[in-house]
Amino acid sequence: MTSAELTATAPAALHIPGPATPYQGDIARYWDGEARPVNLRLGDVDGLYHHHYGVGEVDTAALGDTEDRGYEDRLIAELHRLESAQADVLLEHLGGIGREDSLVDAGCGRGGSMVMAHQRFGCSVEGVTLSAKQADFANGRAAELGIDGHVRATVCNMLSMPFATGSAAASWNNESSMYVDLDDLFAEHSRVLEVGGRYVTITGCWNPRYGQPSKWVSQINAHFECNIHSRREYLRAMADNRLVPQAVIDLTPDTLPYWELRATSSLVTGIEDAFINSYRDGSFQYVLIAADRV
Ligand SMILES: C[S@@+](CC[C@H](N)C(=O)[O-])C[C@H]1O[C@@H](n2cnc3c(N)ncnc32)[C@H](O)[C@@H]1O
Ligand SMILES: CC(C)=CCC/C(C)=C/COP(=O)(O)OP(=O)(O)O
Numbered sequence: 001m002t003s004a005e006l007t008a009t010a011p012a013a014l015h016i017p018g019p020a021t022p023y024q025g026d027i028a029r030y031w032d033g034e035a036r037p038v039n040l041r042l043g044d045v046d047g048l049y050h051h052h053y054g055v056g057e058v059d060t061a062a063l064g065d066t067e068d069r070g071y072e073d074r075l076i077a078e079l080h081r082l083e084s085a086q087a088d089v090l091l092e093h094l095g096g097i098g099r100e101d102s103l104v105d106a107g108c109g110r111g112g113s114m115v116m117a118h119q120r121f122g123c124s125v126e127g128v129t130l131s132a133k134q135a136d137f138a139n140g141r142a143a144e145l146g147i148d149g150h151v152r153a154t155v156c157n158m159l160s161m162p163f164a165t166g167s168a169a170a171s172w173n174n175e176s177s178m179y180v181d182l183d184d185l186f187a188e189h190s191r192v193l194e195v196g197g198r199y200v201t202i203t204g205c206w207n208p209r210y211g212q213p214s215k216w217v218s219q220i221n222a223h224f225e226c227n228i229h230s231r232r233e234y235l236r237a238m239a240d241n242r243l244v245p246q247a248v249i250d251l252t253p254d255t256l257p258y259w260e261l262r263a264t265s266s267l268v269t270g271i272e273d274a275f276i277n278s279y280r281d282g283s284f285q286y287v288l289i290a291a292d293r294v
């Protein structure tokens, strides 16, 4: 189904209601007001603006010596390369997507992953975010790139998306599932996905083997006003909503180099130690889960 058809079958898209809950109002305000250099300066590298973290080994040769001229710019480019590599890992797990397919990015931020998905598959991508500023930004970038016929962000609650039942070949949450109840979220993905469609999430989750959320996990929750779920909650909520995991990948070792590098930069935000400590003590994990809608 094309993007135009999606909208045609979903007139609710034209009506944008206010936040469903006071909490969603808080989150909308949070992202409307967000302008951290660690996100904008990285996005400025090539025009892909992400609000997620990185994976992969640091390219020390490209980085060069800290004393060499231009080191800070190379550091920013390297952090950005690792963040785009993270989105590539997510997209790789969407499976075989065709040009005629429509995908859904739930919690799309400034739209970096949507642009990458369109560039990779030639497909249509519909994103939703609570933030009008983010949606405007994402739509502005799509227009600048001349792909606004294929990539579009809408201000909308991901728990009640304006897309027809069974209309999406694939959907995902890239670091956006810690803002919602997982049963409600997966019920909505399951509704929007066609049978046989693919769902992928990359997320941080607390590790049930640690016991309860550690102080570092609590610190991350407070920092972002979010509510990190446990790994067990993800798998249970998927099982309850016709989403059958095909891959569960622990990306924790792959994301640590990003954090260790970021902690040395001038763009630190103060949350770096919480991520590094919780990944190292095993209380927190960075995971990818890919599931089929059955
Ligand atoms: C950390 S950002 C991730 C953005 C994007 N996925 C990326 O990788 O760059 C979290 C996003 O989730 C969105 N979000 C949180 N709760 C939401 C909800 N209930 N409905 C829609 N979007 C939501 C926020 O507006 C924000 O865009
Ligand atoms: C893995 C977890 C728990 C993620 C929480 C969601 C979140 C805020 C992601 C990054 O956003 P960002 O790119 O705006 O954050 P920062 O400014 O720290 O780069």
Ligand SMILES: [Mg+2]
Residues within 6 Å of the ligand: 038, 039, 050, 051, 052, 053
């Ligand atoms: Mg960031």
